[in-house]
Every structure is written in structure tokens, then in C-alpha cells.
Amino acid sequence: MSAENSVSEILYAKVFTNQHLLENILSYLSDDFRKNLNVRLLNKRINNTFLRLIRRNHRKMKIEYAYDIEHFETRLKDYIYINYRKINNQDVLPYFIFLNTVVGVKVEKITTRRLWMLEKKFKRRLHDLIHSQLIGTNGTHIQSLINLEEICDGCVKCSNIAQKCLEYGPLRFSTLQTMIYSKNYKKLHVTDKLFENIAEYCISKSKNKDECFKELDKTILSTISCDKLAIWVNESRIFPEDGEGLEYDHRHMPREVIDIILRKWNVKSIKLSMLHITNEQMCSVEWLQYDYFTRVRLNDPYLGTKQSDLKFNHVEVSLSYSQGCVRGLGNLPPETNPPAAYDNFIPNIxxxxxxxxxxxxxxHWYFVPKIDIEKKMSTILQVVxxxxxxxxxxDIKFFVKSGIVKKLNEETKREELLGVASGYVHQEKRLHCFKKSSPFNAKHGPEVFIDNKWIGxxxxxxxxxxxxxxxLDVYIKEKELEKGFDKQLLQEYPNSFVKHFFA
Structure with missing residues (x-):
């Protein structure tokens, strides 16, 4: 054996016996493993490491129908995204079978989003595949299952898995009725539609207000408890055609239903998710015909909202998928059209x-402000x-376009950098985060959603x-900061807002 071959074999052995190094090499291939399955043929160690990485990457799975909000009607329905990668519908079955039978994946968390927008036949098939191939009959490993009921509207399979999870929902009313067992959840998800359904069920079982509230007390059991309650609020609900007001909006909720859930489930903290659209668009109106329940809405004038005597550790508000609220918080009427009154949001919370x-x-992906940072900051302060x-x-995380920090002087035709709005003091705190996003072709979508670094x-x-x-933590994409400003302009405006990002 030549010395050269001997050295090569030694180096080869060092690489392929170093588990950490091997995982680093294969991690680049396992992210999109379907295109790199041939590496499994190199040797047993590589195959085992490759499968282990795939297993690790699929402990948590996000399965979604993603689209560009401005072109969702033209978006083709022949693909979905799994862990932010595009998968054609016909490839989902072999994908799941490979994960189940070859990889031996043990999925702990499954989050689905907007799968109700898929074709009826495929979404039902997808629902069943998730149960059979990813969760399994016994659901041994699953700890969190989010939003699968939007496909089945609460089936037996889903309600059975709900008993095994630490995080589950949003609950349909049929699943809620099966929860007669004793269990503490880390997190339960509910919707504004569920509140309506509970109210209408209790009305249907009673002849007067007292009987209705007795039925409500029997419907919401204290055997269930949850550390955090996540409330999903649909911003674009409508009344039936013969009802009043067909414009899209966030609708009234029965206050007493919300309050009894908070009390009897011993909720410690709240998450509010404002969503621009869900599959529960049509309002229930029967409960509105009675004066049993107090009507409450987060964008109603706050002086009319009764103060609760409860106390929560923390309220988290997600506007990541909002359209109305995220737009309303950064503007004041009449800038929003129609005025949505989300300036009442925080007092009502x-x-x-x-x-x-x-x-x-x-x-960070829709209605990201791009004009006049001073005005936006002032408006937010005025609202809060x-x-x-x-x-x-x-604490508010505020994502903006880089162009928001400058304006064109109409007289000189030169760019000027805007300052920090009055009332704010810059803190010496360096922030950053990563958010998934990619340019979205109206029909076909990106092959993968990549991490973008935001500097705050x-x-x-x-x-x-x-x-x-x-x-107020303001974030700008790192790539936009790198290419958007010249040093001379920054020196000319030493007290500008954006100068803090380069200090």
C-alpha cells in the first residue's frame, strides 16, 4: 500500500468515525433528504447518521397550505409545505411512509395551517395519513397536535389523541364534549367560534337565562385545566345573508362563556392569535337573539368593557397572521379603511x-410598514x-422595511434620514431573530422558505x-441594512433612527 493511499485511509477513517463531524457534513444533505437519498448507500455509518438526522428534523412537523395573501385565489392547490419545503400532493404518501417505515420517525409535535383550503378529497386523505403514518394508532410519542381539527371538524381519532397530548386544539365543540376526563394541559387552543357554539348549545338546552347558565356550568368541567389558553380570533367573519352587516370584521363573543372557561380551567396565562381568515367565517347568530350573554369584542370602545377580577401572569399577542389588527395598531382612523378601532385593543385586553x-x-411578512418610521412610532405610542x-x-416586536427610515426631500430631491420619534429613548441592547420567508410566485410558490436574519x-x-x-423592539432585515445605506448619509444624520443599527 502506498503512503498516499495510507494517508487517505487515515483521513477517511478520522472523518467517518467522528460522529460530530459526520453529522455536520450530512446536515446539509438531510434538510432536503429526498434529493440526497443516494448517500445512504456509501456505508452503514453514513446511512445510520443520515436517518438519525432526518428523525431529529421531524420530531416537530409543520404541514401547511401557504400562499401570498394578495394572490391566494390564483395559487395552485397541487402542493403543500412540510417543514417549510414544497411537497407535491402526489409525493405526500411516499414521504410519510418513508418517515414511518424506514426512518422510524417519532413525531412529538404536529402543527397544520390552512389545510381546509385544499381540495376536499385530498385534505381528508391527508388527515388520515397524518394519523396513520405520523401519529400512529396509540399516539405514543405525540405531545402536541395543533389545528388538525380544521379538516375533520372534530373526529373520533382527533378527540382520542387530545387525551394524550400536553398541547391541543383548537377544540371543536364535539371534542370539548368528550373531555370528561381529568387532565392538566400545558396549552389548549380555542376559537371565537367555539365560544358561540357553547353559548348556543346552552340556550338550546334551556328555557330561561338561569337554566342557560346552569347548563353552561355543566358544559365546562373543572376536571380539565390548562396553564396557557390560546384564543384564536378570526378578523374576517361575516353574518349569514339575512343577518346584519356583511362586512368582514372581528365579531362579538359571549363574555360569560370566556370567563367560565378561564375560571374553571384555572388558566394562568393567555395567548391571543389574531388571524385574517379561518375556515370558521360564518357567525352563529342565534345567541345574539337572546339577552343572556354579554357581547364583547376586542376592538369595541374599551369604556364599555367590564373589568374582570381575574389575574394572569402574562398575555401574549400574536399578529403574525393578522391583517386588520396589525394594520390598525400602526395607524389611526381615518387612515385605516374601514376604521377597525384596534386602538381599543390593549385597554380591552x-x-x-x-x-x-x-x-x-x-x-414580518404582511403589511410590513415601509414609510415614515417617526410617524409609525408616534402612532404606536399614541395607541398603547x-x-x-x-x-x-x-413589549412589542415591530418588523419594518429599511425604506421606512428615510424620505425624499421634495425641494432638494435628496434623501434624508428620519429620527427617533419623540418620547422614546434608545436602549443599548442588540437584538436579532430569524424568520422564515421567501418571495412567493403567485401560482407556484418557493421551493423552500429560508431563514432571514432580522436585526433589532x-x-x-x-x-x-x-x-x-x-x-418597542424594531427589526430590519440584515440584508436590507447591508445594502441600503451609505456611510456619508449616516454621517450627515448622526441622530437618525437607523444610525443606532450601525453604532
Whole structure:
């Protein structure tokens, strides 16, 4: 054996016996493993490592029908996204079978999104494949199952799995009725539609208000408890054709239903998810014909919202998939069309879900502001301080386009950099996060959603007298910062907003 061959074999052995190094090499191939299955043929160690990486990458699975909100009607329905990668519908069955039989995947968390938009036959098949190939009959490994009931509207398979999970939902009413067992969930998801269904069920079982509330008490059992309750609110619900008001909006909810769930389930913290659309668009109107329940809505005038006597550790607000609320918070009427009154949002949250800590994340992919950072910051401050807040810590993650920090001077025709809005103080805190996004072809979509790095800076408003602390964390894409500003312009405006991103 030549010395050269001997050295090569030694190097080969060092690489393929070093598990950490081998995993790093194969990780680039296992992300899109379907195109790289041939590497399994090299040797047994590579095959085992490759399969182990696939197993690890599929402990959590996100299965979604993603689309560009402005072109969703033209989007083809012959593909979905699994863990942010495009998969044609005909490839889903072999994909799942490979994960189940060859990889031996043990899926712990499955999140689905907007699968109700798929063709009826395929979405039912997809629902059954998720159960048979990913969850299994006994659901031994599954800990979290989110949003699968949007396909089946609450079937026996899903309600059985709900008993095994630590996180589940959103619950359909049929699943809620099966929850007669004793269990503490880490997180349960519910919808505004469920609140309506509960109210209407109790009305149907009673002859008067007292009987209705007795039925409500029997319907919501205290054997169930959850640490966090996630409430999904649909922003684009409509009344039936013979009802009043056909415009899309967030609709009233029965307050007493919400309150009894919060009490009897011993909820410790809240998550509010504002969604621009769900498959539960049509409102139930029967309960509105009775005066049994108090009507409440998060964008109603806050002075009419009764203060709850409960207290929660934390209220988290997600506007990642919002259209109305995320737009309304950064603007004030009459800038929004129609005016959605989301300037009442935070005062109403504190009345319905009293807390000393609110965190809010705005959308990074839809209605990302791109004009006048000073005005946007001022408007947000105006909205969050509309009512004098006492004993509140409020954090908002605000994603913006890089163009928002500058404007064109109409007289000189030169670009100028905008400053920090009055009332805010910049904090010496360097922030960053990663968000999945890719340019979306209207029909075909991207092959994969990639991580984009966002760079953030914190701007604070503090009222020590009333113990109000507001942190506005503003994020700009790293790539936009790298190519969007020249040094001379930054030097010319040393007190500009964007200068803090380069300090």
C-alpha cells in the first residue's frame, strides 16, 4: 500500500468515525433528504447518521397550505409545505411512509395551517395519513397536535389523541364534549367560534337565562385545566345573508362563556392569535337573539368593557397572521379603511384578561410598514397609551422595511434620514431573530422558505409614576441594512433612527 493511499485511509477513517463531524457534513444533505437519498448507500455509518438526522428534523412537523395573501385565489392547490419545503400532493404518501417505515420517525409535535383550503378529497386523505403514518394508532410519542381539527371538524381519532397530548386544539365543540376526563394541559387552543357554539348549545338546552347558565356550568368541567389558553380570533367573519352587516370584521363573543372557561380551567396565562381568515367565517347568530350573554369584542370602545377580577401572569399577542389588527395598531382612523378601532385593543385586553405583562409580535411578512418610521412610532405610542396604563410592562416586536427610515426631500430631491420619534429613548441592547420567508410566485410558490436574519434595536418609554414600561423592539432585515445605506448619509444624520443599527 502506498503512503498516499495510507494517508487517505487515515483521513477517511478520522472523518467517518467522528460522529460530530459526520453529522455536520450530512446536515446539509438531510434538510432536503429526498434529493440526497443516494448517500445512504456509501456505508452503514453514513446511512445510520443520515436517518438519525432526518428523525431529529421531524420530531416537530409543520404541514401547511401557504400562499401570498394578495394572490391566494390564483395559487395552485397541487402542493403543500412540510417543514417549510414544497411537497407535491402526489409525493405526500411516499414521504410519510418513508418517515414511518424506514426512518422510524417519532413525531412529538404536529402543527397544520390552512389545510381546509385544499381540495376536499385530498385534505381528508391527508388527515388520515397524518394519523396513520405520523401519529400512529396509540399516539405514543405525540405531545402536541395543533389545528388538525380544521379538516375533520372534530373526529373520533382527533378527540382520542387530545387525551394524550400536553398541547391541543383548537377544540371543536364535539371534542370539548368528550373531555370528561381529568387532565392538566400545558396549552389548549380555542376559537371565537367555539365560544358561540357553547353559548348556543346552552340556550338550546334551556328555557330561561338561569337554566342557560346552569347548563353552561355543566358544559365546562373543572376536571380539565390548562396553564396557557390560546384564543384564536378570526378578523374576517361575516353574518349569514339575512343577518346584519356583511362586512368582514372581528365579531362579538359571549363574555360569560370566556370567563367560565378561564375560571374553571384555572388558566394562568393567555395567548391571543389574531388571524385574517379561518375556515370558521360564518357567525352563529342565534345567541345574539337572546339577552343572556354579554357581547364583547376586542376592538369595541374599551369604556364599555367590564373589568374582570381575574389575574394572569402574562398575555401574549400574536399578529403574525393578522391583517386588520396589525394594520390598525400602526395607524389611526381615518387612515385605516374601514376604521377597525384596534386602538381599543390593549385597554380591552387588560379588562378581559388582567395582567401586568403583555408581549406582542407584529407580522414580518404582511403589511410590513415601509414609510415614515417617526410617524409609525408616534402612532404606536399614541395607541398603547390611549388609556393611562398603570403597573404594566409592554413589549412589542415591530418588523419594518429599511425604506421606512428615510424620505425624499421634495425641494432638494435628496434623501434624508428620519429620527427617533419623540418620547422614546434608545436602549443599548442588540437584538436579532430569524424568520422564515421567501418571495412567493403567485401560482407556484418557493421551493423552500429560508431563514432571514432580522436585526433589532430597542426603544423605550418609561413612566415611573404609573409604573408603565413600554419596549418597542424594531427589526430590519440584515440584508436590507447591508445594502441600503451609505456611510456619508449616516454621517450627515448622526441622530437618525437607523444610525443606532450601525453604532
Amino acid at each position: 387588560r379588562r378581559m384578561f388582567p395582567t401586568d405583562r403583555i408581549s406582542m409580535e407584529l407580522s 397609551s390611549m388609556e393611562q396604563q398603570h403597573n404594566l410592562s409592554l 434595536r430597542r426603544f423605550q418609554v418609561r413612566d415611573t409614576v404609573h409604573q408603565f414600561n413600554f419596549n
